[in-house]
Amino acid sequence: MSSDNTIRRQDYQIITEMIEDGSTVLDLGCGDGSLLLHLKQTRNVSGYGVEKDDRNVLASLSNGINVVQSDLEQGLAGFGPVTFDYVVLSLTLQAVHQTEAIIDEMLRVGRQVIVTFPNFGFWRHRLQIFLGQAPVSKQLPYQWYDTPNVHVLTINDFENFCVSHNARILDKVVLSERGRPIDAFPNLMGALAIYRFDKG
Amino acid sequence: MTRSSIGDVHPQHMAFDEPILLKSGETLSSYQLTFETYGSLNEEKTNAVLVCHALNASHHVAGTYNGDEKTRGWWDNLIGPGKPLDTNRFFVIGLNNLGGCHGSTGPSSVNPATTEPWGSTFPMVTVEDWVETQARLATKLGIETFAAVIGGSLGGMQALQWTIDQPTRIKNAVIVASAPKLSAQNIAFNEVARQAITLDPEFYGGDFYQQKTLPRSGLKIARMIGHITYLSDDSMDVKFGRSLREDVLKFNFDTEFQIESYLRYQGDKFAETFDANTYLRITKALDYFDPATKYSGKLSATLSHAQANYLVISFTSDWRFSPKRSREIVDALVANKLNVSYGEIDSPHGHDAFLMDEPVYHDLIGAYFDRVWKEHKDE
Numbered sequence: 001m002s003s004d005n006t007i008r009r010q011d012y013q014i015i016t017e018m019i020e021d022g023s024t025v026l027d028l029g030c031g032d033g034s035l036l037l038h039l040k041q042t043r044n045v046s047g048y049g050v051e052k053d054d055r056n057v058l059a060s061l062s063n064g065i066n067v068v069q070s071d072l073e074q075g076l077a078g079f080g081p082v083t084f085d086y087v088v089l090s091l092t093l094q095a096v097h098q099t100e101a102i103i104d105e106m107l108r109v110g111r112q113v114i115v116t117f118p119n120f121g122f123w124r125h126r127l128q129i130f131l132g133q134a135p136v137s138k139q140l141p142y143q144w145y146d147t148p149n150v151h152v153l154t155i156n157d158f159e160n161f162c163v164s165h166n167a168r169i170l171d172k173v174v175l176s177e178r179g180r181p182i183d184a185f186p187n188l189m190g191a192l193a194i195y196r197f198d199k200g
Numbered sequence: 201m202t203r204s205s206i207g208d209v210h211p212q213h214m215a216f217d218e219p220i221l222l223k224s225g226e227t228l229s230s231y232q233l234t235f236e237t238y239g240s241l242n243e244e245k246t247n248a249v250l251v252c253h254a255l256n257a258s259h260h261v262a263g264t265y266n267g268d269e270k271t272r273g274w275w276d277n278l279i280g281p282g283k284p285l286d287t288n289r290f291f292v293i294g295l296n297n298l299g300g301c302h303g304s305t306g307p308s309s310v311n312p313a314t315t316e317p318w319g320s321t322f323p324m325v326t327v328e329d330w331v332e333t334q335a336r337l338a339t340k341l342g343i344e345t346f347a348a349v350i351g352g353s354l355g356g357m358q359a360l361q362w363t364i365d366q367p368t369r370i371k372n373a374v375i376v377a378s379a380p381k382l383s384a385q386n387i388a389f390n391e392v393a394r395q396a397i398t399l400d401p402e403f404y405g406g407d408f409y410q411q412k413t414l415p416r417s418g419l420k421i422a423r424m425i426g427h428i429t430y431l432s433d434d435s436m437d438v439k440f441g442r443s444l445r446e447d448v449l450k451f452n453f454d455t456e457f458q459i460e461s462y463l464r465y466q467g468d469k470f471a472e473t474f475d476a477n478t479y480l481r482i483t484k485a486l487d488y489f490d491p492a493t494k495y496s497g498k499l500s501a502t503l504s505h506a507q508a509n510y511l512v513i514s515f516t517s518d519w520r521f522s523p524k525r526s527r528e529i530v531d532a533l534v535a536n537k538l539n540v541s542y543g544e545i546d547s548p549h550g551h552d553a554f555l556m557d558e559p560v561y562h563d564l565i566g567a568y569f570d571r572v573w574k575e576h577k578d579e
Contacts, residue, residue: 024537046537054546054560061511061541062567068530069544078531080500 007138007192010179011090011116012038014194018114018171019043023085026110028072028102029092031056033065040065048084050076073098079109086112093117094149103165107199112170116194121154121187124177138177139191155187158195168200203282206238209263209273211303214340220298220332223488226323230312233337234303235259235295238279239287241343246576248343249285250334251275251294252351252358255426255482256474258302261294262287277557284566289573290347298333299325299481307477308409318477320406325481327354327489331361335369347576348569350374352554353521354482357489360529363508364491372572374565376513377554379525380499380532381490386520389429390483393422397476406477415476420467422479427466432517432550499532509539511568513561515553516546541568 012035019025022044027036030049033056039045049067051057060067070078073096087110089102094117096102106113118139119125125135134144142149153161155174162169174190176182182189211234219229236259241248251261253274262273262280279285279292296304299322307322338346349359349370356378362370382390397403400418404411428436440459455461495501510533514526523544533540543564547553553561 046539048534048540057541057543058560058563058567061543061564062570064571066539066541068534068540068542070527070542078527078534080531080535083535 006179007118008034008091010175011192011194014173014175015039015088015090015114015116016042018194018196019045019086021045024083026050026076026079026084026087028087028089028106030060030065030067033060033063033067035088035090036060036065037063072096072102075101076105076109081108082111084110086110086114089113089115091116091118094120094151094153097150099151100165103161103167107167112196112198113167114194114196115158116192117153117158119155119174119187119190119193120152121156122177122191123188124191126188137191155190155193158193162195162197166200167197169195169197171196204280205272205276206263206280206287208265208267209236209238209260210265211236211259213303214337216333216336216340218336220329220336222323222329223326224324228298228305228323231298231305231333232303232309233295233298233305233333234300235293235337236261236263236273238262238292238294239290241291241341245343246345246347246579247290248338248341248346249290249292250338250346250349250362251279251285251292252330252334252349252355253294253297254351254353254355255486256423256470256479257355258300259294259296259304260302262292274555277555278562278565284562285350285569286566286573290569293337293341295334295337297325297330297482299478299485301475301478306475307406307481308475317407317409319409320477322477322481324484324488326485327357327361327491328365330358330485331365334358334362335366338369344369346370348372348374348572350376351378352376353378353551354486354489357486361489361491363506363510364502367505367507370508371575372510372568373508374511374513374568375526375529377515377518377521377526377551378512378529379521380492380528382487383525387487389425390487393425394480394483396421396425397480400476403476406480408476414471416468416471419471419474419476419479420464423470423474424463424467427463429520430550430552432519432548434517434548435550435552438548499528500535503532503536503538506533506536506538510541511564512540512542513554513564514542514544515549515551515561516544517548518551518553520551 025045025047027049036047052071087106128135173194174186175192177191257274260273262276265271296302299306311318349362351359356375359373397418400415402413403415443458492499492502514523530542545561
């Protein structure tokens, strides 16, 4: 759990830097609401979380966060177009079944979208596959049989997706295993990717 | 935190002499409201919570009368010392709505102008009228602003209406198993119930009091129909299934299945205790409720002046007011950037789940009232 929390902190830090003061944020899969709480305190955002799990809904509510209990796989139908300045999907893209539909929905209800995901192309993952094992790491901390991840993807995969789906990348941060931003060979050296994009 | 009952409680009455112009255009020159209170009002009068009742409940929300367990209030599992709506913190008010039959002025009350029961001449009352009378009661009790207004079903509609009509006098609205307006199917069920009552020969056009009778069979059928809509198919199956009262089929029209027996019992009990004219008027108030009509049907526009924070809760097996109906409220609130949280509780108990002690549901309400309490202390 502690490594998971470290990744989350790095992830939250970059997301926070991408978000303007006083904006409105929809956080999909908001967990206990800690990202929104952080954004409320540091960026004065007004925000809503979407969360499926009962315990997380209760935790978000207790944290003073607006939370809407819903399965995001069912889409965001209730939210009107361009309702939020940002729609955030943090460390969840790889666990979503209806990836295309959800990104479409995020682009519909938000002016901009921020997604973060573990990079399957990270050299440590490649090495494990080369050695004949499904990768297990701080970023992908599950065994093949208990993972919630259904669509593991690389940084290159995601950028190709953006091109084919007319999403315009506005900002991109790739973090090393130690949480440091890197520029060189991101698809090989990057453990975690954070993208901000819009409809283009 | 230990949970306990509020113990014995006593109804109170408040008389109002200032006439009220009702939404129907009629005026009531004076009226009385019956209510109960639990907990104590703080010096600043900022910890008051109003509980609004649904179709067939009353001001008796929590506690008992004379230690009699059978008289326990209808939302006693939620409200009391240490309970999710904690009477150690909040001053909780339950009232019988205008037009009711539990002490507040209604069709079975005596019309001072004629010294006869109002009966058929009692005016129609609406959710807006109730909010107005509730606000007047609050004023008389010295309460300028409610920390929260809470209700389930029709009670939730009153909480929602409060935030529209009295935006500066309500800080939080808790809306459970409710809807922003009735569907055609909802109105249809109400109409069947009304027809059952008005076609009962003992109804006498609503003036049965003078005939010293009651439209018992009409009320009974109305209650049986209503009761079916409060339960889910699954919960009826679990509770009754196809169980018979006796081991063999009798091939007659007596009560053979347990569900028949249960519905008849519920209907009979209700017919003795509830006023038919009140039932008719409350179902009409449900049908008329549609705060968005003033804004060309747009609920988000209707809520554009609201300032409250909201908790909206629905239950997955509620087909009377399904989760979809609650989401309409939530989405209109989000469109206005109002603070709202929404819980969709996985429950097999249908509409009636809002009256039950379901931990996930009560934990949400408890957590929300913790927030209300902290915000109220920070001010």
